[in-house]
Amino acid sequence: MISTGSTPLLHYWVAGRPIPGERESGDQFLVAPRPQGALVAVVDGLGHGEEACLAAKLAVATLARHADESLIPLIQRCHEELRRTRGAVLTVASFDAITGSMTWVGIGNVEAMLLRAAAPGAKPVSILPRGGIVGDRLPNLMPATLPVYPGDFLLLATDGIGSAFMHEVRRAEQPQQLVTQIFHAHARDTDDALVLGVQWTGANRESTNARS
Numbered sequence: 118m119i120s121t122g123s124t125p126l127l128h129y130w131v132a133g134r135p136i137p138g139e140r141e142s143g144d145q146f147l148v149a150p151r152p153q154g155a156l157v158a159v160v161d162g163l164g165h166g167e168e169a170c171l172a173a174k175l176a177v178a179t180l181a182r183h184a185d186e187s188l189i190p191l192i193q194r195c196h197e198e199l200r201r202t203r204g205a206v207l208t209v210a211s212f213d214a215i216t217g218s219m220t221w222v223g224i225g226n227v228e229a230m231l232l233r234a235a236a237p238g239a240k241p242v243s244i245l246p247r248g249g250i251v252g253d254r255l256p257n258l259m260p261a262t263l264p265v266y267p268g269d270f271l272l273l274a275t276d277g278i279g280s281a282f283m284h285e286v287r288r289a290e291q292p293q294q295l296v297t298q299i300f301h302a303h304a305r306d307t308d309d310a311l312v313l314g315v316q317w318t319g320a321n322r323e324s325t326n327a328r329s
Contacts, residue, residue, distance in 0.1 A: 119297055124150040126214055126319030129157075130293045132300035133311030136165045136277075143169025143205075144275045144311035147177045149184040153214045156184040157315050159227050159273040160207040163250065165309050172202035176251065180209065187211070188222050188260045192251065199252025207251055208244060208273055212265065214319035219271070222260040224249045226276045230283060234268025243283065269317045272299070277310030279303040292316050 119132040127148070135142035143162035148155065160176045162169030179198045183191055188211055199205060206225020213219070223229060223246030231242045242263060249256040270292060274282070282299045296314040304310040 119293070119300070121293065122148060124148060124155050126150070126212065127155050127157075127315055127317050128292070129313060129315045130296040131311065131313045132296050133309070134304070135309050137306055139166055139309075141167055141170040142309040142311070143173050144277060144309040145170075145173040145177045146273075146311060146313045147180050148313075148315065149181050151184045151211070154212045154319070156180065156209065156211050157271065157273070157313070158207055158209040159229075159275060159311060159313050160205050161225070161227055161275040161277075161309070161311075162205045163203045168203050169205075169309070172199055172205045172252065175199060175202060176205050176207060188220055189258050192222065192224070192255070192258055196251050196255045202252055204250040204252035206249075208246065210271060210273075210315075212317060212319065217264055217266065218262050219265045219317070220260045220262040222258055223247065224251055224256060224258075227273060228276075228278070228280055228283060229271065229273045230286070231263065231265070232270040232272070232286065232288060233266075234270065235266055241286065265317050267318055271315040271317070272296075272312065273315075274299070274312040275308075275310060277305050277308035278312050279305060
């Protein structure tokens with residue numbers, strides 16, 4: 118399955134499916150507008166099947182309800198909500214058009230990398246996730262903030278997508294094609310799988326001037 122969508126400040130493409138033989142996926146995503154920005158997340162409920170799906174959907178619903186909050190209290194809310202579930206791992210990114218920045222944090226093994234549109238040969242920036250489980254063992258949260266510019270492309274993938282793609286991708290000239298190729302080339306048959314691509318289109322005067 119691949120679908121597309123947008124908010125006022127970004128476009129996104131997502132491909133995902135449950136593990137073969139299951140009807141529900143424990144891999145879920147969120148793209149939600151927030152004041153002068155957007156909140157993006159990929160959540161992987163532990164294991165697969167109905168209980169994994171329940172945990173992931175509860176995390177996504179919590180993120181959506183409080184999308185205007187900063188990342189640390191937002192993750193802490195998810196942690197409390199997921200205590201009665203099997204838990205989940207996730208990566209969350211918050212885009213801010215006023216500051217021209219993205220702040221992200223990862224708990225567990227949801228891969229994330231940022232491709233720079235302005236410097237096609239530049240090395241992508243990867244997140245450094247913290248070990249832990251949201252709903253069980255929450256680590257010390259250490260969000261990192263990066264500048265972002267129109268056209269920059271964020272990729273997020275659950276561990277149902279083989280991590281080899283992280284070493285292969287260097288540019289995102291055709292985002293939908295890239296997401297589709299990653300999914301078909303690297304989705305594992307032994308797990309739920311999901312890959313999300315987000316292209317930032319928002320700009321502000323300061324970030325535009327910095328590039329001119």
